[in-house]
Amino acid sequence: MKLTPYVDNLRREFLATAAATGEEPQALAERLLASLDASVRLMLLEVLSAATDEISREFAPGSVDIRLQGLDPSFVVTQAPAEAVHEEMTAPSLTDPQAEGTPARINFRVPGPLKARIEEAAKQSGLSVNAWLVRAVNDTLHAVPSHPQRRPSSGQRHVTGWVR
Numbered sequence: 001m002k003l004t005p006y007v008d009n010l011r012r013e014f015l016a017t018a019a020a021t022g023e024e025p026q027a028l029a030e031r032l033l034a035s036l037d038a039s040v041r042l043m044l045l046e047v048l049s050a051a052t053d054e055i056s057r058e059f060a061p062g063s064v065d066i067r068l069q070g071l072d073p074s075f076v077v078t079q080a081p082a083e084a085v086h087e088e089m090t091a092p093s094l095t096d097p098q099a100e101g102t103p104a105r106i107n108f109r110v111p112g113p114l115k116a117r118i119e120e121a122a123k124q125s126g127l128s129v130n131a132w133l134v135r136a137v138n139d140t141l142h143a144v145p146s147h148p149q150r151r152p153s154s155g156q157r158h159v160t161g162w163v164r
Helices: 004-019 023-059 082-095 112-125 129-143
Strands: 063-069 072-078
Touching: 004 023, 023 063, 023 072, 112 129
Parallel strands: none
Antiparallel strands: 063 072
């Protein structure tokens, strides 16, 4: 995607506005435009980056990324594998058969060694990491009582409950 036509259009509009106010403002506008080019390109890249992030959230598990080639950005669209799309579409049934609505996205950060273990467990189960995590969370939430049982206090405080 070429940004130059958009930057040039902004330059023309800026100069036309300055020209309408007189020669001195027009000369000042021409001097300012030299340094404005880089700022306008950077702002356009920020807008495009924000747009790709928003599109990627809606397009998950696929994604849209922006890459720079020289001064011009390009878009890279990564389609989700067919099995991931199928798993994503069936994910609500994994979480709760009575759940309604579309799947929601969360960011989940784990240490590298744990991530490797999760990926291995998902692979052994024949699932994507996402589907495996949904199933693991669902199983855990259904196995844990909503309120841990507490023993009566006898001088010391003890809490009992479920831990995995």
